[in-house]
Amino acid sequence: xxxxxxxxxxxxxxxxxxxxxxxxxxxxxxxxxxxxxxxxxxxxxxxxxxxxxxxxxxxxxxxxxxxxxxxxxxxxxxxxxxxxxxxxxxxxxxxxxxxxxxxxxxxxxxxxxxxxxxxxxxxxxxxxxxxxxxxxxxxxxxxxxxxxxxxxxxxxxxxxxxxxxxxxxxxxxxxxxxxxxxxxxxxxxxxxxxxxxxxxxxxxxxxxxxxxxxxxxxxxxxxxxxxxxxxxxxxxxxxxxxxxxxxxxxxxxxxxxxxxxxxxxxxxxxxxxxxxxxxxxxxxxxxxxx
Amino acid sequence: xxxxxxxxxxxxxxxxxxxxxxxxxxxxxxxxxxxxxxxxxxxxxxxxxxxxxxxxxxxxxxxxxxxxxxxxxxxxxxxxxxxxxxxxxxxxxxxxxxxxxxxxxxxxxxxxxxxxxxxxxxxxxxxxxxxxxxxxxxxxxxxxxxxxxxxxxxxxxxxxxxxxxxxxxxxxxxxxxxxxxxxxxxxxxxxxxxxxxxxxxxxxxxxxxxxxxxxxxxxxxxxxxxxxxxxxxxxxxxxxxxxxxxxxxxxxxxxxxxxxxxxxxxxxxxxxxxxxxxx
Numbered sequence: 001x002x003x004x005x006x007x008x009x010x011x012x013x014x015x016x017x018x019x020x021x022x023x024x025x026x027x028x029x030x031x032x033x034x035x036x037x038x039x040x041x042x043x044x045x046x047x048x049x050x051x052x053x054x055x056x057x058x059x060x061x062x063x064x065x066x067x068x069x070x071x072x073x074x075x076x077x078x079x080x081x082x083x084x085x086x087x088x089x090x091x092x093x094x095x096x097x098x099x100x101x102x103x104x105x106x107x108x109x110x111x112x113x114x115x116x117x118x119x120x121x122x123x124x125x126x127x128x129x130x131x132x133x134x135x136x137x138x139x140x141x142x143x144x145x146x147x148x149x150x151x152x153x154x155x156x157x158x159x160x161x162x163x164x165x166x167x168x169x170x171x172x173x174x175x176x177x178x179x180x181x182x183x184x185x186x187x188x189x190x191x192x193x194x195x196x197x198x199x200x201x202x203x204x205x206x207x208x209x210x211x212x213x214x215x216x217x218x219x220x221x222x223x224x225x226x227x228x229x230x231x232x233x234x235x236x237x238x239x240x241x242x243x244x245x246x247x248x249x250x251x252x253x254x255x256x257x258x259x260x261x262x263x264x265x266x267x268x269x270x271x272x273x274x275x276x277x278x279x280x281x282x283x284x285x286x287x288x289x290x
Numbered sequence: 291x292x293x294x295x296x297x298x299x300x301x302x303x304x305x306x307x308x309x310x311x312x313x314x315x316x317x318x319x320x321x322x323x324x325x326x327x328x329x330x331x332x333x334x335x336x337x338x339x340x341x342x343x344x345x346x347x348x349x350x351x352x353x354x355x356x357x358x359x360x361x362x363x364x365x366x367x368x369x370x371x372x373x374x375x376x377x378x379x380x381x382x383x384x385x386x387x388x389x390x391x392x393x394x395x396x397x398x399x400x401x402x403x404x405x406x407x408x409x410x411x412x413x414x415x416x417x418x419x420x421x422x423x424x425x426x427x428x429x430x431x432x433x434x435x436x437x438x439x440x441x442x443x444x445x446x447x448x449x450x451x452x453x454x455x456x457x458x459x460x461x462x463x464x465x466x467x468x469x470x471x472x473x474x475x476x477x478x479x480x481x482x483x484x485x486x487x488x489x490x491x492x493x494x495x496x497x498x499x500x501x502x503x504x505x506x507x508x509x510x511x512x513x514x515x516x517x518x519x520x521x522x523x524x525x526x527x528x529x530x531x532x533x534x535x536x537x538x539x540x541x542x543x544x545x546x547x548x549x550x551x552x553x554x555x556x557x558x559x560x561x562x563x564x565x566x567x568x569x
Binding site (some may be wrong): 036040043048051054055134174204205206208211212213249250251 | 399426455457480482484502505
């Protein structure tokens with residue numbers, strides 16, 4: 001079992017940082033393809049998603065590079081195996097790289113030994129193909145065991161699987177600690193497309209439940225405005241999730257582009273990876289003193 | 291099974307003078323793909339909303355395309371051609387390309403090879419008999435292909451397919467018979483995703499306009515450095531409605547008369563990359 005220590009109200013980021021924005025690029029391509037009623041993968045959904053590795057990830061990498069923005073790339077082990085050239089370019093660009101399960105498994109439905117084996121398998125894929133020992137992890141569909149397993153069977157330093165807080169907390173257990181850096185629903189899966197939720201498979205007309213880009217941009221800006229205002233008096237962060245196959249499409253990529261142009265105008269807005277957030281949070285030394 | 295020919299598709303070169311080819315690919319059905327009520331009774335709500343495309347929508351679209359002198363591709367369901375032959379004949383007369391998309395909205399994902407081949411042959415024959423055209427290309431009506439689809443299409447003499455959604459540019463497959471060109475599209479920019487029926491329809495005509503304008507902005511910008519292609523998938527039952535038709539009209543206003551954009555039909559595009567790159 002693990003023990004969680006939340007942050008104090010006085011928690012502050014380093015001097016000059018008013019709103020850190022952590023862009024998480026989920027590079028998973030076709031790994032979470034929805035099944036047809038007979039259990040076989042939906043060829044339509046597979047093909048729409050496969051755009052992610054073939055084109056979308058490259059476009060996102062290009063936009064982040066153009067804006068000089070560093071972020072975190074959450075990469076599935078299977079995606080790395082199938083499209084290693086994308087991850088190598090991401091690594092070369094200096095982004096924080098983290099594991100995103102092996103084939104986007106629903107860990108909430110898996111027994112602990114299977115989840116452990118998949119964590120270990122994924123860590124090895126990164127070592128083999130990128131020569132990188134990953135320090136971060138995200139499971140979108142975490143199980144009750146996820147945090148315990150990461151503490152016990154890996155040396156992951158931060159996890160970003162939880163949806164339940166505004167700011168990082170310290171997780172202790174199995175003789176070590178790690179940071180939990182939560183994420184939120186201000187993402188392309190809520191504002192753009194309801195596709196990572198198994199409750200929303202493609203329609204019978206082979207469409208996704210999609211919102212248009214003007215809606216998506218409005219949502220991101222209003223989330224940003226609220227957090228920036230709040231950041232004047234206390235620590236805040238904006239976790240921004242984008243997927244290679246969703247925001248990587250040309251018309252949605254412009255939403256990210258426009259959002260970056262908007263957010264960069266404000267003083268104290270910093271774009272950073274989860275590794276740096278974890279470092280800042282630890283350095284603050286402010287956990288569990290409430 | 292067909293195998294993709296791995297190549298750097300960024301080396302595709304469009305014919306001189308064309309910066310960004312734009313393709314309007316209409317899917318024309320008359321409600322065959324609509325769900326039925328229990329007991330196989332027709333659903334006049336969803337079925338009727340889609341039948342609209344054959345009754346009215348396509349005529350509205352043909353009129354708009356005529357106004358802007360734009361040539362498009364129409365994927366026509368065999369049964370729709372039988373029930374509404376004049377819609378297909380009129381499209382041919384106006385210079386639009388006709389391509390196949392199956393007969394009666396039959397799902398081929400789990401069909402036998404014989405059934406799938408029969409579906410292609412029957413669709414091709416119906417379109418030849420009714421519209422006097424020999425089809426060269428195909429789009430699977432629900433985009434749910436079988437592992438054999440590209441092999442069968444190539445064996446039946448088709449030059450290209452447009453059922454996949456995974457790229458910005460056309461690319462090649464080696465099939466059992468010969469090479470076939472894949473011209474990918476996406477439903478992420480399709481009319482029906484934002485204005486379709488039944489629900490969800492999120493965004494409406496304004497939302498759809500923001501999709502198409504963004505898509506054009508980004509592809510145009512990117513096409514300065516690398517080849518790009520704008521391929522819009524449209525339904526005669528969705529874009530044929532006056533409100534959506536107006537959105538398409540506004541998009542055409544942005545495009546028509548500018549030399550660097552070029553409206554292209556699938557047959558034409560399928561021939562370009564083959565002629566222009568080493569693969």
